[in-house]
Amino acid sequence: MAGMAIGKLAVIAATKVQTIRYYEEIGLIRPFARSEGGHRLYGPEDARRLKFIRHARELGFGIEEIRELLHLSDNPDTSCSAADIIARSHLEQVELRLKKLQALRKELKRMVEECGHGRVSHCRVIEVLSDHKRCGGEH
Amino acid sequence: MAGMAIGKLAVIAATKVQTIRYYEEIGLIRPFARSEGGHRLYGPEDARRLKFIRHARELGFGIEEIRELLHLSDNPDTSCSAADIIARSHLEQVELRLKKLQALRKELKRMVEECGHGRVSHCRVIEVLSDHKRCGGEH
DNA sequence: GATACAATCTCCAGCCACTGGAGATTCAAG
DNA sequence: CTTGAATCTCCAGTGGCTGGAGATTGTATC
Numbered sequence A, B: 001m002a003g004m005a006i007g008k009l010a011v012i013a014a015t016k017v018q019t020i021r022y023y024e025e026i027g028l029i030r031p032f033a034r035s036e037g038g039h040r041l042y043g044p045e046d047a048r049r050l051k052f053i054r055h056a057r058e059l060g061f062g063i064e065e066i067r068e069l070l071h072l073s074d075n076p077d078t079s080c081s082a083a084d085i086i087a088r089s090h091l092e093q094v095e096l097r098l099k100k101l102q103a104l105r106k107e108l109k110r111m112v113e114e115c116g117h118g119r120v121s122h123c124r125v126i127e128v129l130s131d132h133k134r135c136g137g138e139h
Numbered sequence C: 001g002a003t004a005c006a007a008t009c010t011c012c013a014g015c016c017a018c019t020g021g022a023g024a025t026t027c028a029a030g
Numbered sequence D: 001c002t003t004g005a006a007t008c009t010c011c012a013g014t015g016g017c018t019g020g021a022g023a024t025t026g027t028a029t030c
Helices: A006-012 A017-025 A044-058 A063-074 A081-113 A124-130 B006-012 B017-025 B044-058 B063-074 B081-113 B124-130
Strands: none
Touching: A006 A017, A006 A044, A017 A044, A044 A063, A044 B124, A063 A081, A063 B124, A081 A124, A081 B081, A081 B124, A124 B044, A124 B063, A124 B081, B006 B017, B006 B044, B017 B044, B044 B063, B063 B081, B081 B124
16 A cells, blocks of 8 residues: 555646645645655545645635635534635625626627727727726726 | 826826836836936826726736737727737637636535535535535536 | 666746835925 | 935745756666
């Protein structure tokens, strides 16, 4: 039961090797042992942990949020209200970003749809960028 | 007509002083002159340019895109198809991000809605993060 | 056992788009 | 002329990685 090398863990968790080392540096994960030559050795528990981290990152959680969530996950007997709070506040931020992005799309759509494809001097895209007042006013 | 100082320009364009200096460093804007003591001096044209940059940034354009758009804006007699292409490709990316974010919101919503508010050992939030298969499968 | 070559090691730099601070200098008002 | 705000340059840090240099280790083949 030698454990697996960092490269294999990277494949399993669909991560880059450097990313794993970076996560170690910031204290999110660490190998259960090292080989005689100094290579990191990981077990299945580490793979689960790394997948947890990656999944949370995919869902847009920040590193500090993930640190808290990992801490909670490590202590299954505590109340999950903390996890709930983190997830809810994250959801709120996602919804905020969504709103902004939707307004943005509207604006960009109007810009490109009204472009007459002539000279820059009459280009709607450039015009709108030059003058905020010509926006629809959503942002 | 001494021109205005960087602080005033910053107020006018709703930017930070450092940001203006940064834009100068990367070659987006530069003062038309310097005072005897070395302070940057800007004119109304600079203000328009900076507003253009800020507006494009607000709309999510990257610095390199802005550099191109500025170049187009500086040459009003060229075809605006380049501007159109930039804006369109940007719109596409925004729509992509929107789709991702919408899937994300769905996932997060499900997560927090199904949280039973008990112990972490049964927390839906932690569970979903631990196991991608428990996602709705949208991402 | 020797050799070749892939994988890993540490350390450091860079990405984007700023932001902040230190310490020195200049400007504008009174 | 003094004072205090504004500006100057230079450097470091943010988040979340990513890539490379140069040295070492691990493993498969002969």
